[in-house]
Amino acid sequence: MFDFLxxxxxxxxxxxxxxxxxxxxxxxxxxxxxxLLAGMRVSPVPLLRTFGTGYVNVVRNTPLxxxxxxxxxxxxxxLQFTLGxxxxxxxxxxxxxxxxxxxxxxxxxxxxxxxxxTVPVGQAEAARALGLSFRQVLTLIILPQAFRxxxxxxxxxxxxxxxxTTVAAAIGVAEASALMKKMIENESSALFAVFAVxxxxxxxxxxxxxxxxxxxxxxxxxxx
Amino acid sequence: MKLxxxxxxxxxxxxxxxxxxxxxxxxxDDSSGSGSGDKIxxxxxxxxxGIGLQKPDGSYAxxxxxxxxxxxxxxxxxxxxxxxxxxxxxxxxxxxxxGDVKFVxxxxxxxxxxxxxVDFAGPYLLAHQDLLVRADxxxxxxxxxLNSKKLCSVAGSTSAQNIHDTLAPKADxxxxxxxxxxxxxLENEAVDALTTDDSILAGYAAQPExxxxxxxxxxxxxxxxxxxxxxxxxxxxxxxVNDALKKMVSDGSWEKAVKANFGPANxxxxxxxxxxx
Numbered sequence: 001m002f003d004f005l006x007x008x009x010x011x012x013x014x015x016x017x018x019x020x021x022x023x024x025x026x027x028x029x030x031x032x033x034x035x036l037l038a039g040m041r042v043s044p045v046p047l048l049r050t051f052g053t054g055y056v057n058v059v060r061n062t063p064l065x066x067x068x069x070x071x072x073x074x075x076x077x078x079l080q081f082t083l084g085x086x087x088x089x090x091x092x093x094x095x096x097x098x099x100x101x102x103x104x105x106x107x108x109x110x111x112x113x114x115x116x117x118t119v120p121v122g123q124a125e126a127a128r129a130l131g132l133s134f135r136q137v138l139t140l141i142i143l144p145q146a147f148r149x150x151x152x153x154x155x156x157x158x159x160x161x162x163x164x165t166t167v168a169a170a171i172g173v174a175e176a177s178a179l180m181k182k183m184i185e186n187e188s189s190a191l192f193a194v195f196a197v198x199x200x201x202x203x204x205x206x207x208x209x210x211x212x213x214x215x216x217x218x219x220x221x222x223x224x
Numbered sequence: 225m226k227l228x229x230x231x232x233x234x235x236x237x238x239x240x241x242x243x244x245x246x247x248x249x250x251x252x253d254d255s256s257g258s259g260s261g262d263k264i265x266x267x268x269x270x271x272x273x274g275i276g277l278q279k280p281d282g283s284y285a286x287x288x289x290x291x292x293x294x295x296x297x298x299x300x301x302x303x304x305x306x307x308x309x310x311x312x313x314x315x316x317x318x319x320x321x322x323g324d325v326k327f328v329x330x331x332x333x334x335x336x337x338x339x340x341x342v343d344f345a346g347p348y349l350l351a352h353q354d355l356l357v358r359a360d361x362x363x364x365x366x367x368x369x370l371n372s373k374k375l376c377s378v379a380g381s382t383s384a385q386n387i388h389d390t391l392a393p394k395a396d397x398x399x400x401x402x403x404x405x406x407x408x409x410l411e412n413e414a415v416d417a418l419t420t421d422d423s424i425l426a427g428y429a430a431q432p433e434x435x436x437x438x439x440x441x442x443x444x445x446x447x448x449x450x451x452x453x454x455x456x457x458x459x460x461x462x463x464x465v466n467d468a469l470k471k472m473v474s475d476g477s478w479e480k481a482v483k484a485n486f487g488p489a490n491x492x493x494x495x496x497x498x499x500x501x
Contacts, residue, residue, distance in 0.1 A: 073405060077414040088374065088398040169379055172399035181380030184314045189340040191318065 004187045005197065015179035016201055022096060022165040022175055023205075027158055029101035034108025039138055041113055052109070060106040064099070064167050071099040072171035088172060096168035104161050111153040115146030120224075148220045155213035159206045176201060264301040266292045267311030267319050267328035267453075271402065274427015274485045275331050284308050286427065288450075290481040291348055291472065292329040295452065298468035313381075317341045320453050327465065328453040331424060333382070343458065344451030345465035348478075350494040353383050353445040354422035356429060356438050358410065364417060367445055370395040376406035376415040383420045386446055403428060410438065421448050426491035435488060442492060449497060466499050 005012065040052030059067070075081040076095050083098065085091035119142050127137040166177035176198055183194045268288050269276035276286040289308075296306050311319055311330045319325045320342045327345070334344045357364055364373065370392035377384040379399040387395055398415055400406055407428065409415040418425065422440060429438045452469075454461050472478045473496040482493050 069401075069405065072400075073408050077409040078412050080414065087396045089396075092398070170401040172379060172397075174399075178379050178399070181314070182385065183380075185380045185382060185385075186337065188314070188317045188338055191314070 001190065001193050002197070004183065004190055004193070009186075010179060010183060012179065012197070012201075015174060015176045016205070018093075018173065018175040019162070019165050020205070022093070022100065022168060022173065023158075023162045025097045026100035026104060026161055026165070029097060030104035030108045030157075030161070031154075033101055034105035035112060035143070037105055037109035038112035038116065041109065042116055042138070044134060056106045056109055059102055060110075062103075064103050064164055065170055067103050068096060068099040068167055068171050071095040076171075089174070092168075092172045096165075096171060096173045100161065100164065100168070104157060104164070107157045107160070108154065111150045111157060112143075112146055114153065115148075115150035116142055118149045118222075118224075119145045145222055148222050151213055151217035151220060155210060155217065158213070159209055162206050162209070163202060262301065263305050263307050264296050264299070265307045265309050265325045266296065267309045267316060267325040267330055268292060269312075269330045270308075270310045271404075272331060272424055272427055273431050274489075275424055276329075277427075278308075285485075287349070287423065287481055287485040288329040288331065290477075290485065291452075291469070292327075294472045294477055294481075295327070295329075295465055295468040298471065299464060316453060320455055323455065326454070327461070329450075330453075331421060332451055332453050333421075333448045334451040338453070341456065342453045343456050343462055344453055345462045346451035346469055346499060347449035347497045348452065348469050348472075348499075349423060349450040349482075350497045351421040351423040351448040351450060352443075353386060353419060353448065354425055354443055355441045355445075356410070356418040356425040357416065357441060358413070359437055359439045361416065364441065367391045367443060370417065373416040374398065374414070376400065376409055376418045377420060378403060378406075381420060382448075383446075387419060391445060407434070419445075422491065423450075423486065426486040426489040429489035430486060430491075440489060440491060469499055 004010070037052050037056060040048040041056070043049060043052075072092065072095050075098075076091055082091045083094040085094050123141055123145070124137055127141045132140065165175055168175055169178040169181065172178070180194060180198045184191060187194055268284065268286070270278040270284075272286065274286055276284065276288040278284055293303050293306065297303070309319065309325050311325065311328050313330075316328050316330060316332060317338065320328055328342075329348075331351075332338075332344075333351075334347060338344075355364060355370075364370065370387065371394040373392075374396045375387060375392075376398045377387065377400075379401060384397060384399055387393075387397055398406070398409065403418065403420060403424065406415065406418045410418050418428075422442070422444075425440055428434065429440060452465055454465065469478075472481075478496050486493060
C-alpha cells in the first residue's frame with residue numbers, strides 16, 4: 001500500500017525539511033514583529049496605537065492564501081520585489097516567509113497583549129514611580145512577566161504556523177503539501193495512503209512542539 | 225408602539241417577498257422537469273477556459289462540456305437534465321469510484337496508473353504538452369531553449385514534472401496553484417513561458433480579453449490522450465460512450481466543437497483520435 005515511498009521518486013524528507021525551515025524563519029520573524037506590534041498597541045503614542053490596531057485587524061482578517069498570493073503576484077511578479085532571491089525557488093521561499101511573518105505576527109501580538117493584561121497595573125505604576133521611561137517599563141518589568149504567562153498561547157500560534165506553511169504551495173514553495181500534490185497526480189490509485197503519510201508527518205512535527213511547550217509553560221508561569 | 229408596527233410591516237413584506245421568490249423558483253422547476261425526470265451527473269473542470277468553465281452567469285462552456293453534453297444526449301438525457309459536478313484533478317478517481325458521477329470528462333489523460341481505479345472510454349482528443357509565450361517573443365523554438373528561461377506551471381502537474389525531470393532540468397520553474405496566476409507573470413515578463421496541455425493553453429489564449437497577446441508554439445512535447453473516465457468494469461456504459469464519441473466525430477459535431485472552443489487561438493488540432501474498443 002505504501003510502496004510508492006520506496007520508489008525513490010519522492011524526496012519526502014527534503015519536502016518536510018522545507019516545511020521546518022519555513023516554520024522556523026517565520027516563527028523568529030513573527031516573534032520579533034509581533035512583539036513590536038504589541039509594544040505599539042500599548043504605547044502612549046496615539047499614532048503608534050492606531051497603526052498597531054489597524055495593522056492587526058486588517059492583516060489578521062485577510063485570508064492567508066490572499067496574503068501569500070498577493071506577496072508572490074503583487075510584490076514578486078508585478079513589482080519585481082524579490083528580496084534578493086535569484087531564481088523562483090529562493091524568491092518564492094523568501095516571499096512566503098515575508099507573508100507568513102506579516103500574518104502570524106498579528107496573532108503573536110494579540111497573545112502578548114493578553115499576557116500584558118495579566119501583569120497587575122501596580123507593577124507599571126511602581127516602575128513609573130521609580131522614574132523609568134515607557135520603554136524601560138515595558139522591556140524590564142512588563143514584557144518579561146507577560147511572556148512567561150503566554151507560552152501556551154504562543155505554542156498554539158506556532159502549531160498553527162507549522163500547518164499554515166502548507167499554503168505556501170500555492171506560490172510554488174516546494175514544501176510538504178506541494179509534494180503531496182505531485183504524489184496525488186502520479187499515485188492517484190493510492191490517494192488515501194498519500195494523505196495518511198502527510199497527516200502523520202505533520203503530527204510528528206506539531207505534537208512534540210505542543211507537549212514540550214506545554215511543559216515549559218507550566219514551569220515558567222508566574223504564580224499570582 | 226410605532227416602532228413595533230413598522231417592524232411588523234417590514235416582517236410581513238419580507239415574508240411576502242420570500243414566498244413570491246419561492247413560487248417563482250418552483251414554477252421554473254416544474255417547467256424544466258416536464259421532460260424525462262431522470263438526471264445524469266457528469267464531472268467536468270470548472271476553471272479551465274476552453275475545456276470546462278463555469279461562466280459568471282452559472283452556465284458551463286468548453287470542449288469537454290460539449291463532448292459530455294453530446295454523450296449524455298446519446299445516452300438518453302436532455303441537456304437540461306445534466307447535473308454538472310466539479311471534478312478537480314486529484315478527486316476524479318474517487319468521484320467515479322464512489323458513484324458520485326456517471327462519468328468524468330475533465331481534461332483526463334489516459335494512463336496506466338489511473339486505469340487501476342477507473343475505465344476509460346475514448347480517447348476523444350489528443351493533446352500535447354506545449355508552451356504559451358508572449359506574441360512578440362521569438363527566442364524559444366525548442367524544449368532545450370527553456371534551460372535558460374523562466375517558466376510557469378501548476379504545482380505537481382505532469383507538465384511541470386516533465387520539464388523538471390527530462391525536457392529542461394535547468395529551467396527556472398515557478399509553480400502556482402492555478403494557470404491563471406501564471407498569466408500575470410507572463411504578461412509582466414516575470415516569466416517567459418507557460419506550459420501545460422496545448423488544449424488548455426489554447427483555451428486561455430482564446431479568451432476575448434487576452435486575444436493577440438500570447439501565442440502557442442506547437443512543440444508537441446508529450447502525448448496526452450483525453451478519455452472519458454467511468455466506473456471500472458462497466459463495459460456496457462463504455463461501449464455506449466464509445467459509440468456516442470464515434471457518432472460525434474462522424475456527424476461533424478466534433479470538428480465544430482473543436483473549432484468553436486479552440487479556434488480563436490490558432491490552435492492546430494490533431495484529427496479525431498481512433499477510438500480503441
